[in-house]
Amino acid sequence: MKWENLHIAGLGTCLPDPVPVEEAVDAGRYDAERCKARGYVSVCAFDDADDSPQTAPPETAARAARVAVAQSGLGERDFALALHASIWFQGLDIYPTASYVAQGALGRQVPAYDVQQRCNGALGAIELAGAQLATGIRPGTAALITTGDRFAAPGVDRWNLAEYNVYADGGTAMVLATGGGFARILSTVTVADNALEGITRGAEPFRPAPGAAIDLTARSAAYDTTADGKQADLRTGRLIARARHQALADAGVAAGDLARIVTGSTGLFENGWHWHHLLGVDEHLTTWEYGRTTGHIGAGDWAAGLDWLLRTHALETGDKVLLFGGGAGYSLTAAVVEITALPY
Template sequence: MRWEGVHIAGTGVWLPGAVTARSAVESGRYDPEQSAADDLISVRVADEDMAPPDMAVQAATTALKRSGLDAEDVELLVHTSIWFQGVEMWPAASYVAGHALGRHVPAIGLRQECNAGLSALELAAGKIQSGPPTAAAMVTTADRFGEPLIQRWSSEPGFVYGDGATALMLSRRPGFARLLSTASGADNSLEAVVRGAGFIPVPTNAPLDLSGRVEHYIRTTGSFRTATERVTRIVRQVVATALADAGTDLEGIARVVVPSSGRSRMDWQVEALLGVPLAKSGWEFARRVGHLGAGDQFAGLNHLVESGELRVGDKVLLVGGGSGFSCTCAVLEMTGEPHWPSEDGTERPEAS
């Protein structure tokens, strides 16, 4: 879908300190061979007393400040996550909206695994495009992957989970970029890949075993190749649609931000799947942060803007994907070069 009059007015990221991959290998938490394949430097790890909704409030507050907008103009907040938010059966989105924007803002929680951030962007864009000239909407993401239920370094080979929160402010009024297009696609039958053996009556306290679920899918279906081919087809179709609606192609894209993974998966996502050189991706940032669940794309965009790597006229392709399977892509065009101080913690000393 092509968008008219939808702008990106501000971004915000909250990241805790880093834990090095080397220290995780030395402590026995990270398999040495997997670490070599992933080629990660570090991931971000939050203290246990830092709840994801509070992280999101920090990121949202930054995005609001940078946007220069009035919280009274925000007509919607969509909060996304893929893991526990600190309290069961509780509206985390309302907490984030209430503490960052005010009690008046309608708040919605969205769970679509790692594609939730970009899915929420597409939903929020529709909300404000039909609103008044001052309309604005915010999307937030936040997760803290607490052990032992999440084995940060081994729950899903090729992905190491990082803690953090992101926020993105959409507005009808001009910002530093404009949203040119979005596109989405899905193959809902692929939810079986990570469902496992079946449903259970109540949650368990067993560690998350995504690898075991995938192995069950392979045993019961006989092949993982077909699922990979279907994912590939969906992503390529969605990317092609988003680019066409934006009136450009991959040659016209300055930078690409995809889900943050280890090097072997990143090579496949960027070079094999999209046909884009790794140098155009956000790999150097991703390998220092880890996989932020639904927040990789907003964090990557925020880093590109903060570091001054984008210029007016540059187009950025954001690519999302989440088990289920769903994919959402967005194409942005830079219309300004904001000079924001880095607030994402990328220069913090790495801890062991």
């Protein structure tokens, strides 16, 4: 999809201080060999004993949102929509997190919805929000996209929940606007293969209520016993190539024209492979330098990664940036943006 009038007008993050991974290794919480193989240096994490309201996902998302909205210079009446993406428990069961975030950052009257597509929730929400703004079905020229998660024990073990990830806490936010901003979205593409949902289901039965221990590594291993894991890898690889190619083509941008690529902060794959290999670029063009210090912020990696590039003055006006990531299900979204102004 080629966009003619969609911009990023604000970014915000609310992340706890990073905790060195060696502390988890020394405490016996994170396997030393896995730590070495995955490449993380630190992970943004609240203390498990800290149950203050400020650590709850709805609150970190709302705090990040207020930063992004302030940066955008827009008011409540400018917003047509708020979307919130998350991976895990939001502090209460059967609870509309998106409404809390919208109330805390925008006000009472902006429609708010939760988007549940795992790590691709926020990146994919760019298309959802952009489409609504383009149709003009309700007043407003802007949309707010937020993320928020907290992976606290004993409910979940951030260090061993998944083979390749260590999950981070915190919230992120992005403001989209048709009236201008500091980055113009040139194109977006979302591709999916829903048959790959089994990778995160494994052999586990559906249950009438939550409460069972969560082990995504075990689920993936169970999937491999009944399905062809190599075929799953090949199908995922085809999705990656398709999304990358189509997003660049729609934007009219060559791969060599990309200044940087914001990738998900997943740990290194087997034999040191990572996103730069899959995308055919040098590692220094990606945001792994940053991601290995934050851990995987779930659906928030891309807002946080772009914000980091801008705050560290790694981008200049005119630079083209690819936001590229996916989430269990399996879906992938790619977005090509052009930096039109420097917000910091």
